[in-house]
Amino acid sequence: MPNIASILRAEISRVARKEVRAEIETHKKASVTHRASIAELRRQVSALEKELRRVAKGVARSTAASDSDAEAAGGTKRRFSATRLAAHRAKLRLSAASYGRMVGVSGQTIYHWEQGKARPRAAQLESLAAVRDLGAREVAERLATR
Structure with a gap:
């Protein structure tokens, strides 16, 4: 058991x-x-x-x-705004290539700056400031001489 x-x-x-x-x-x-x-x-x-x-x-x-x-x-120190650049170029009724000639860069560079894909260097900011101080007639005269 x-x-x-x-x-x-x-x-x-x-x-x-x-x-x-x-x-x-x-x-x-x-x-x-x-x-x-x-x-x-x-x-x-x-x-x-x-x-x-x-x-x-x-x-x-x-x-x-x-x-x-x-x-x-x-x-x-200069400040940069892509929208202001585009507005200024539109105000002057310039193409990106023409605006670029005024600043001393290519039109493609202007497009990149306006889209925020790139930022201008200090020397370019100075050129932009110089162009920003010009009126439409002065810009037309400068483009005609170049």
Whole structure:
């Protein structure tokens, strides 16, 4: 006759393993989900750090360029506005190429400045300021002589 204590011990052990296995399964699923989200967050952090380095590099360049531009201008700092440039060119009724000849750059450069794809250097800002002070007649005379 089998020993009741050993049968009871075996049954308790089986039920305990079943309960532990069910509990471990839920933890495994949660662990897999957490690991996937951690991996995604790491990718996002990496991309953001890369973007931050790129932006910081651009800001460092622009501040260095503006500092050197301000020094080259003899301390007079000029501001630039793409919309004002476009409005002034429209007011004078000039093509980008003609306006560019007045400033000493190409028409394509004028388009890039107006679209905000590029910014003029200090010497070019001075040329823009000189053209901005001219009236339509003076601009027409200068273009006729060039």
